[in-house]
Amino acid sequence: MSKAETRPATDADVAEIVRIQRDTWHAAYADILGQAALAALDSADAHASWAAAVADPATDVRVATEGSFTVGFCVSGLAPESEVADAAGTLPEDAERTGLVATVLVEPRWGRRGHGGRLLAAAAADLRARGALRGIGWLAQADSASLGLFRKAGWNPDGTVRTLDTGERTVREIRVTGSLDLTTVP
Known part of the structure; x- marks a missing residue:
């Protein structure tokens, strides 16, 4: 069996991150987002945005690998106040010490192999740091x-x-919260 792990993303991973997001969103989110949002994933802007995220010192971007294949990624960092506030705009006492896991994506064909859990645990460790x-x-x-x-x-x-408008559809999102004391089970 191939070795599965996570590691910090580098510039060399950007093309795979863009591909994984595009392929995963087309497979899993087409009905949720609509075609216009999916078409934007094929633009040069998508590559530039991910390259900027990987280079941003305030953001941790990790990739999941299995053997020589990149199979998923996650993004985390300290949460902006707008993400932590409640619906009335009130900030909790721990707002400055709250992390945001902005995304965890695993390509569907690599699902159910523990990659999502490893990515989430790695993001939690990055946020604790x-x-x-x-x-x-x-x-x-x-x-x-x-x-x-x-x-x-x-x-x-x-x-x-919250409700996001994709231009074609609205997407209702729920906020989840939890402990950063996560570990990966081998």
Whole structure:
């Protein structure tokens, strides 16, 4: 069996990150997002945005690998106030020590092999290293696979929701929160 692990992303990983996002969103989110949002993933802007994220010292981008294949990625960093605030705009006491897991994506053909859990645990470790005490993430309410991953890690909806407009559709997102004391089971 091939070795599975996570590691920090480099510039050399950007093309694979773009491909994984494009392929995964087309497979898993086409009905949720609409075609216009998916078409934007094929633009040169997508590559430039991911290259900037990988280079940003305030952001941790990790890739999951199995053998020589890049199979997924995650993005985390300290959460902006706008992401931590409740619906009324009130910040919790721990706002400055809250991390954001912005995305965890594993290419569907590599699913159910522990890559999502390894990525989430690695993101939690990165957030702890940045001084965060807890984490949050936003998930499309219709994305049962991602919700299952976060729930398995002990992260649960906190009652805060938002609606994003993709230009074609609106997407209801729920915020999940949980402990950063996650570990990877080999």
